[in-house]
Structures are given as C-alpha cells and as structure tokens.
Amino acid sequence: MSEGTKKFLYVNRKAxxxxxxxxxxxxxxxxxxAFEQDVQLLFLDDGVFQIVKDQDTKGIExxxxxxxxxxxxxxxxxxxxxxxxxxxxxGLTVDDLMPLTYEDEDDDWAEKDSxxxxxxxxxxxxxxxxxxxxSF
Amino acid sequence: xxxxxxxxxxxKNSLVSCLEHAAxxxxxxxxxxxxxxxxxxxxxxxxxxxxxxKTTIYALGPxxxxxxxxxxxIDGIKVVDYAGFVDLACENDKVQAWL
Numbered sequence: 001m002s003e004g005t006k007k008f009l010y011v012n013r014k015a016x017x018x019x020x021x022x023x024x025x026x027x028x029x030x031x032x033x034a035f036e037q038d039v040q041l042l043f044l045d046d047g048v049f050q051i052v053k054d055q056d057t058k059g060i061e062x063x064x065x066x067x068x069x070x071x072x073x074x075x076x077x078x079x080x081x082x083x084x085x086x087x088x089x090x091g092l093t094v095d096d097l098m099p100l101t102y103e104d105e106d107d108d109w110a111e112k113d114s115x116x117x118x119x120x121x122x123x124x125x126x127x128x129x130x131x132x133x134x135s136f
Numbered sequence: 137x138x139x140x141x142x143x144x145x146x147x148k149n150s151l152v153s154c155l156e157h158a159a160x161x162x163x164x165x166x167x168x169x170x171x172x173x174x175x176x177x178x179x180x181x182x183x184x185x186x187x188x189x190k191t192t193i194y195a196l197g198p199x200x201x202x203x204x205x206x207x208x209x210i211d212g213i214k215v216v217d218y219a220g221f222v223d224l225a226c227e228n229d230k231v232q233a234w235l
Contacts, residue, residue: 015144017202018169046144049172052204059198059217066204089146091177091208 006131007038012047014136016066017057022050023065025136030068033075040079041072042118042126047136048086051115053098066098073102073114080114081126087117138163138228141170142235145180150234152180155187163224165216166195170234174200174209181210188212196221 010029014021032039043051050069057064072080080100087093100114118126127133139158145151151166151173158164164187166173173184174195184193188210197215200206209215216224225231 015147015169015172015203017199018142018144046146046169046172049144049203054207055202055204057202060202062202064202089179090172091175091179091181096204096208 005036005038007129008032008040008132008134009127009130010039010041011127011133011135012041012043012050013045015046015049016055017060017062021136022047023063025134026065026068028134028136029072029077030075033072033077036076039075039077040081040126040130041077042081042083042123043086044083044123045086048082048090048092048097051080051082051097051100052092053096069100070098073100076102078102078104078112078114079116081116081118081123083123084117084119137230137232138165138224140165140167140231140233141173142168142233144169145173145178152183154232154234155183155191158187158191160190162191163228164191164193165221165224166193166213167199167221168196171195171199171203171205174213175205176208176210184210185212194220194224 016022055066101111103109141151143150194214
C-alpha cells in the first residue's frame with residue numbers, strides 16, 4: 001500500500017431492502033476502492049442479510065444489488081468480515097451466503113475466499129486497528 | 137383482525153410485541169423486513185412457532201424472494217402474494233400495523 005493509504009472499515013448493520021443503508025454503503029465502498037484505499041467490509045447484525053445468496057427482487061420491483069458484492073474482489077476489496085454470532089442468531093450458516101472470492105495477484109492469481117468469519121472479540125480488535133470507520 | 141409486521145425482529149421488538157398482543161384467531165402477516173421473522177432456526181423462531189395455532193401466520197412471498205430466504209421458512213407459515221395480502225385486508229375487519 002502506498003503512502004496516503006488508510007485502512008477503512010465499512011460497518012454494515014442493516015438488512016438490504018427495508019432501508020437505503022445497504023445500497024448507500026455499497027456506493028461509498030466502490031468510491032473508496034477507486035481511490036485505492038485499504039477497504040474492508042464488516043457484516044454485523046442484520047447486515048449479514050446483505051450477502052445472503054439467491055436474492056430475487058423481481059417481485060418487489062427493487063434493484064437487486066447483491067451481485068455487486070461478488071464484483072468487489074475486482075476492485076481489490078478482498079476482506080469481507082462476517083459476524084459468526086449474527087449468522088447464528090438468524091439461523092444462517094456461511095453456506096447461506098454468496099460465495100465471495102478474489103484473485104490473489106501475489107499468488108499466481110489463485111482464487112481465494114473473501115469471507116472471513118469473526119467473533120465478537122475479533123470484531124472489537126478489527127475496529128480498533130482501523131484509521132477510519134464508516135457506519136451504515 | 138389482521139396484524140402486519142414490517143420490521144426485522146432482530147432490530148426492533150415489533151414482531152415479539154405483536155405475537156404477545158394478538159388475540160386468538162388473528163392473522164399475522166409478515167412483510168418487508170418483517171419476513172425475517174419467518175426464518176427457521178433463528179433466535180425468534182420458537183416464539184413464532186409458539187404463536188402458531190392460536191394465530192395464523194403469513195409471509196409475503198415477493199419479500200421472501202427478494203431477501204433470498206423463501207426456502208428457509210418455518211413450516212406452517214403460509215406464503216401469500218400481493219393478491220393474498222389484499223384478500224387478508226378485506227377478510228379482516230381491522231388492521232393493526234406493528235411499525
């Protein structure tokens with residue numbers, strides 16, 4: 001990472017369609033990535049619903065923005081932290097989430113998982129190590 | 137009467153309060169983020185199951201589909217479309233919306 005690069009954590013705590021927070025967060029994530037910042041996402045509480053697979057919004061006539069999360073790897077957003085406890089509370093497992101991956105340029109472009117399951121303590125430490133935390 | 141719940145049960149107590157205050161024979165319809173209350177295996181699933189029988193619980197199909205959870209709904213919850221929503225509103229004399 002070059003000089004002037006900061007560690008950004010986007011904290012996503014809202015379900016995807018009931019409010020505009022999830023979509024707005026995604027827009028800002030893409031902007032941050034375009035400015036070559038060190039961007040990381042955290043999905044916590046109802047935020048874990050943002051990356052549930054098989055979303056189909058035809059019936060509610062909303063834009064389905066969930067495929068965008070799969071494209072973030074191409075913008076060098078390669079760390080998507082997901083709260084273990086939040087998944088469990090909602091009856092979900094990592095298998096209910098979209099497979100989010102990136103190609104590692106330092107490892108012959110091998111495809112790797114972007115999703116990292118984290119505990120409450122790990123989330124506390126993750127927040128502390130950031131330069132900037134953006135909350136949605 | 138018909139009760140509608142449109143908030144996530146993990147963010148607000150609307151669903152739990154609704155379940156506690158709905159009289160026997162009521163219809164409870166989960167819409168928008170309220171459909172997360174229909175998730176099998178969640179922290180509120182037992183409360184929802186406990187209310188079934190006394191009340192009839194419905195969930196709006198298009199909202200389940202949008203959120204990718206149509207295949208993970210508690211057995212016994214009736215999935216309805218928008219026409220079914222209209223039918224419930226017409227069949228019941230009153231509507232209480234748990235916002």
